[in-house]
Amino acid sequence: MNQKQLKELIKKGESQELDFKRTPENIGKDICGFANTNDGIILVGVSDKGDVIGTTDKKEEAVANTAYSLDKPVYPEIEKVKVDDKLVLIVKVKKSSELHTYKGYGYRRVGSTNKPMALEELVKKAQELGIVKFDSEVCNGATLEDIDKKKLNWFLSEAKHKRGLEIPENTSVKEALMRLNLSRDGKITNAAILLFGKNPQNFFLQCEVKCIRFKGTDVTGRMIDMKIISDNILDQLKKAEDFIFEHIPLAAWIEDMKLQRQEKWQYPPKVIREALANAIAHRDYTSVSKVQIRMFDDRIEFWNPGLLPEEITTVDLRKKHKSIPRNPLIARHFFWVKYCEEVGTGTNRMIKRCIGWGIPEPDFEQITGDFVLTVARSKLTDELLERLNDRQKNLLEYLKEHNKITKQEYMKLTGISKTHAFRDINNLVENNIIKMEGSGRSVHYILKESVPNGPKKDRKRTEGK
Known part of the structure; x- marks a missing residue:
């Protein structure tokens, strides 16, 4: 950056991406805020009002040492430019894929300031980055008595039949959970309660699926039917699936030279199963929102609380992409019973199956904190x-x-x-x-x-x- 470019940058004033510092004192907050939020530039030797005061070469080392002192070091790019013979340090900080704290506090950039993050924000940020996984955390207050042994035995039998899981059905609840990695130091995880809990909603009130059948093609239409499904998440999937098939037509016809009548659902059953599995397994369980299934005359919308991982966009879902499950333990157990796959090809299979069924490709959107998958009927009536x-x-x-x-x-x-x-x-x-x-x-x-x-x-x- 040359002197002219730096002057133009200073004219813009402090913002979400730009901060001014007279000295490197407390610059750790700025570095931490940018690393946790977005790319940013810190100009050392410039007052809050945008006046160039200047600094010294020695301050470069102070900036580097402060950046290195964060709990997880940051390595900014530091450039030196003179404005009217006054030295300015241009400190460029990249957004990080890790969670950073400075002197015990996490900071995020909000406008032209750096705000300390509340404990809830820190936990949520750690979950978003995959540092802490909700499903692997210990469920406070849960005991072995909260586990439905019959549901656990069903799972062991089904997983053995579908994927060859080698855990005998008569295995004790404690040992089974341990071998399934659903306990930590003898304590039950959130995933164990969600999958096999007798009453998961006693621990997670938001763990429900809301199914609605609207008349017409808009949410303003009359609700023909509505059902809120509780239970464990394995049963939620099956009951939500039943609700959908109660409200979509099945075409049937007789063909010459064939004894049995031919049948075809309006939407591909395997796509419905995959969409439900994704919504339930990959939702953000720290959100107070429920999974929603909205059915209309011309489409089905699957609303899943929580956005895609930062590394993946809705465009990526239409091509080969890596799998980054929000809840890997839950996804793993859905995989064992063939409710979903683990290899990041679920959306690709849904696209292929919709095309083969003669309906449009599914639509992927992110709306107000939710991931929304839409399967629509064919326009070629x-x-x-x-x-x-x-x-x-x-x-x-x-x-x-x-x-x-x-x-x-x-x-x-x-x-x-x-x-x-x-x-x-x-x-x-x-x-x-x-x-x-x-x-x-x-x-x-x-x-x-x-x-x-x-x-x-x-x-x-x-x-x-």
């Missing part, structure tokens, strides 16, 4: 497909096989004029059935979602639940 002409229907079948088509290719395949081709294609675009990609001569069209395979006109169709 039978009613919409019936309004298409034969050329357009053939075009959709062509795209299923060849993935894309140009307007010229469509004209050649159908033998129609440019005007008719434009009209056919534009109609499909307006109805959100296909979309245009590319520009200029590379323009082509692809399906916006898979064309569903289902009952055809010559099949007998029934609807049920």
Whole structure:
């Protein structure tokens, strides 16, 4: 940074990313605050009002020593620039992936100040960074009497059958919890109570799933049904799953030359199971919010308290990504009974299954502290497909096989004029059935979602639940 750039920086004044210090005294709070919150720059030798006072070369060592004195050392980049013959130290601090404290206090950057973090904030920050895991902490007040032995035995049997877990069903509760890493020094963990507790809500009131079926496509619609599910989290998943299947249609039809009727749920059952497992296993159990399942005429929303880990974005969920479970003990036990996988491929499988089912890819969002996964029904309803002409229907079948088509290719395949081709294609675009990609001569069209395979006109169709 040169003198001109430094002057421009000083003009901006103190902010979330910039702090002024006359001397390095108490600079540890600033370094700690930036390391815990966001990248920041500290200018040593500048007053709070932005006047350049200057400092000495010796102060560089004082800054470095202070940064090193944090409970977990920070190594800022220190640059020296002179403004009107007065030396300014430019101390650049990167946001850290660790939790830092200075003289026994954790600090976070709030605007142009550094605020000491309350104990609850420190614990939550440690959990977010994976330093402390909620599910592995000891559950205060819990004893072996709070564990449902029948549920534990069911788990041991199911895990042996599904994944080959080698813990006999007749193993004592104490030994089973120890071998499952669900106890610490003989004390029961939060995960043990959530998974196998007789009454987990006695310890964690927020440990519930709220299921709502709305009429229409908005939360302002009338509630057709609502259920709050308590119990242990293994049973919560099953009961929430039952609620969903009570409220989605099952299409059934008879095909020629087949004795049994064919059936298909509106949404892929394995996607519903995976979405529920993710919401329950990866939620933030320190939040007072519940897991919510919101069902509408055209979609299901799975609301999970807690955001994604900082290393992962919603875009990452659509490609290969590493697995960073918020509650690794819970995720591990869901894995044992095949409620979920551990390898960071769950969202990829959901995308693939939705496409194969003929519905849009699931949507991933982060909204007001919650992670929201949405599974929507196909926009290509039978009613919409019936309004298409034969050329357009053939075009959709062509795209299923060849993935894309140009307007010229469509004209050649159908033998129609440019005007008719434009009209056919534009109609499909307006109805959100296909979309245009590319520009200029590379323009082509692809399906916006898979064309569903289902009952055809010559099949007998029934609807049920």
